[in-house]
Amino acid sequence: MPISGDLLASALASIAFVGCAMTSAASAPGPHTQTRRREVVVNGKRIKTVDVHAHCAVPAAMALINQPLEASGLLMTDTRTRIEAMDAQGIDVEALSINPYWYHAGRDEAAALIKVQNETLVEFCAANPDRFVGFATAALQHPELAAEQVDYAVKTLGFRGVGVGGSVAGVELADPRFHPFWAKCEELGVLVFMHPLGTRELEPSGRLAGSGLLTNTIGNPLETTIALSHLIFEGTLDHFPGLKICAAHGGGFLPSYAHRCDAVCRTFPDRVGKLPKKPPTAYLRDGQLFFDTIVFTPEALRHLIAETGPGQIMIGTDYPFPWTSTEVDLVLRTPGLSDDERIAILGGTAARLLGIAP
Numbered sequence: 001m002p003i004s005g006d007l008l009a010s011a012l013a014s015i016a017f018v019g020c021a022m023t024s025a026a027s028a029p030g031p032h033t034q035t036r037r038r039e040v041v042v043n044g045k046r047i048k049t050v051d052v053h054a055h056c057a058v059p060a061a062m063a064l065i066n067q068p069l070e071a072s073g074l075l076m077t078d079t080r081t082r083i084e085a086m087d088a089q090g091i092d093v094e095a096l097s098i099n100p101y102w103y104h105a106g107r108d109e110a111a112a113l114i115k116v117q118n119e120t121l122v123e124f125c126a127a128n129p130d131r132f133v134g135f136a137t138a139a140l141q142h143p144e145l146a147a148e149q150v151d152y153a154v155k156t157l158g159f160r161g162v163g164v165g166g167s168v169a170g171v172e173l174a175d176p177r178f179h180p181f182w183a184k185c186e187e188l189g190v191l192v193f194m195h196p197l198g199t200r201e202l203e204p205s206g207r208l209a210g211s212g213l214l215t216n217t218i219g220n221p222l223e224t225t226i227a228l229s230h231l232i233f234e235g236t237l238d239h240f241p242g243l244k245i246c247a248a249h250g251g252g253f254l255p256s257y258a259h260r261c262d263a264v265c266r267t268f269p270d271r272v273g274k275l276p277k278k279p280p281t282a283y284l285r286d287g288q289l290f291f292d293t294i295v296f297t298p299e300a301l302r303h304l305i306a307e308t309g310p311g312q313i314m315i316g317t318d319y320p321f322p323w324t325s326t327e328v329d330l331v332l333r334t335p336g337l338s339d340d341e342r343i344a345i346l347g348g349t350a351a352r353l354l355g356i357a358p
């Protein structure tokens, strides 16, 4: 996508802010100071912003398998600090998800855990229905059970999305054993939020040891890259054309180097196995895959959008983990977007997919 200085200038000129509060409250715990709510306005219109990448925890569910709490900011017992951070950042709605920690649990244990977890998530959202929606959780290690859990979560509890890891206890999401789960997600039209759990199979090798927190820094986006690549090359996305999957962290490394996937089909057509129906890069932009904005710079987001199209991108903050508190500004500062495209990225697309009132 070309960058035009004039386009950028006109786009920025049409954007205004009201109630732009200081952002230092985003990560400041302790005494609550009144935070002015930042209201995001594009071309004179107040728009609703939606964050599709925000974490929380349900301790009652974690207790069932003695899972420790990673960070106190995940708790929803006091949502005031969280809402103040949202207000400061200009986030109107968070779509809450829980990183899977239960993929090794047995069937009965997993059934009980998911039940209490999803029911509690619904309560979290109901306490502040204007500010929170949730991604249901499911025990993918038991695919038929997971399909039932999604069915119940959507039809009875009212969820419009479901969260998954980037793999399930070492098994790729593209493995045919998960087809019942994908079929249910497709049938119900839910958005699947895919968040990596790291490339844990690499960790015993020591390749990610040492400085740099590489298990997270590159281990997380690497897992997303592997998961998406298999979903494309193993035909999962062909098998379920109605699937909608949002990949965390801008889809990991895949959108940065996706054309190598097209090139391998030309270069080694006899060695790549069964070819997907389309060139691999087409899957990034054809409506099945979505990506959050956690790529840190306007140039990185510009490139992601160049590979995927603006309609595939939604804001992510990773709250309460302080990777970023400036996603709204990132979208506003990314060159080459029309007002409508910015509005879609800031919240319009997520609102449509998750059934959030505009």
Ligand SMILES: [Zn+2]
Pocket (backbone or CB within 6 Å): 053, 055, 195, 248, 318
């Ligand atoms: Zn995250």
